[in-house]
Amino acid sequence: MADYAKTAAAVLTGVGGEGNVTSLVHCATRLRFVLKDESKASAAALRATPGVITTAQAGGQYQVVIGNDVPEVFAAIQSQTKLGAGSDDTGEKTPKGNLFNRFISMISAIFTPILWALAGTGLLKAFLAAAVTFGWMDATTTTYTILNALSDALINFLPLALAITAARYFKAAEFTSLAIAGALVYPSITALTGVPDVTFFGIPVTMVSYVSSVIPIIIIVWLQSYAERFLYAKLPGAIRRFVTPMLVVLVAVPLIFVVIGPLSALVGGGLASAIGWVFQTVPWAGGAIMGGLWQVFVIFGLHWGLVPLFQLEYQTTGMILLIGPVFAAVLAQAAAVAGVLVRTRNKSLRSLAAPATLSGFLAGITEPAIYGINLPLKRPFAFGIVGGAVGGALIAMGGVFSKAFVVPSGLALPALLGNGNMVMLAIGLAAAIVIPFLLVVLIGFTDPVDTAAPATPAAATDTEVSNPVDGTVVALSEVPDAAFADGSLGKGVAIRPTSGAVYAPFDATVVAAFPTGHAIGLRGVDGVELLIHVGLDTVKLGGQHFTLKVQSGAEVKTGDLLLEFDGAAIEKAGYDLITPVIVTNGDLYPDVADVASGPLSHGETLFRAISVDSLSTAR
16 A cells, blocks of 8 residues: 655655745646745655656646645645645745746646546536437436536536635635625626626626636636735725725626626637637647647646636537547557557566556546656657547547536546547547557567666675764664654664764665755665665755755765765754664665664664565574
């Protein structure tokens, strides 16, 4: 069973600690950090963390790709920190960057919290529509009415949901935003849609539909955030708490009805018309672009810029043409990794390809396939693009569309059934699956050689670990941190340093040189892996008082200087300087022996790491 808490702690360390994080959200497969200083993040350390597939930097975000378990890791981070919830985790602190990156970051932050609920209810709506299409359910029954309401409510009242997420992003008062959004979809207001001669104090109002709308509420909440800050600064404390929301609502709602709503309807209608024109005039081109490049957009986080277009198209036309070809893009990458599963002789690659194939086909989660297999192998990813482009073109030529927002996947296919030419849909999906699968199987790729785990030392080759830092050796149980004290992170000892330098305890490769300088991970030539963690919670110092002397990947010899630290300054800052030195690959080195005690200089024998083969021989 995955240890989400351990993965969360390692990810936090890898991004430079909680103090280096401005904001954190997650999407279907990724933790999306906005960092104060991206140079403090260690991609090598993060990618070496169990449970992490890879990292990416796009859209002004530092993204840690987890896969299907991202909600659990996100929850573990929330339990360990103040990140991911509350007013501190907002967009106002986001680094400025260029306008496009800021837009992508904003859309991601606003839509991510509701994405799964939107996708889940959309999938239910798709199944319900399919049931009516195939005569399995009568649309005149009360059963249908109830099911339709619970599947359609979120998309219908989308402005209410976006009011909350936008308010959190822009640091506006959530319930004031909700009051504004509620006015947009209030029954008597909705009834005015299209009614001529609507006025507000004599001002002509063009009433448009705000059901399922996106643009007006996001714009007005952004303006609301500025208005509230201004009013709070100017109004007397005795009245500002109730006068501010009164004035904001009084101005904001008419402003939407008179200006923002009609303009956004004009823009949305124009975009929807442009999409419709492309898919009617040159449908193969639009489908090929969406089907071929969608996964490329995902890699760079650019797909978030298209999510509002899906909603705008749906609000304006009641259907989403853009989403059909995306099914081809998703299934094509899943098919490519299925081809890898069939073709490869690499056992570790095959063990990764099997669940990635299942995840891609059924749930539409392609990150494990893309980052773990297709992209590193290059050809499978390219073949997936080809299959997605061909399949997307065919699907678009069939005029296939969806009447619900869904995450494209095998399970979500009912969203497309009965909407457009089903023969072209079947041919397009078949092409998207068969083409990349056959290309991978027949043309192949450079199959990586199985790389075995570091060889288990023989009975006579247990690893001697010398003391890395001058100080007094104490039992690990004396460390005032349960994760270290109970040995769950590994066997070893702790040292109370008397100097400010850490030296290599054996010949090794540096597998993790944390940019904060507070810890370093080594892999010895015999396979033993060692973590030297200077102080407790010192990651929060953000690198202050630490100076790294090596980088990840460096080869070091016994006695080489690894890092320096100012012990007095660290203790003055309120941190315990006790330094655990532990063996982290307990499957190969399950125990330690000949443990030293008392004062010890660096270079003297600290303990001996006992290999599993030694234990077997002893028995």
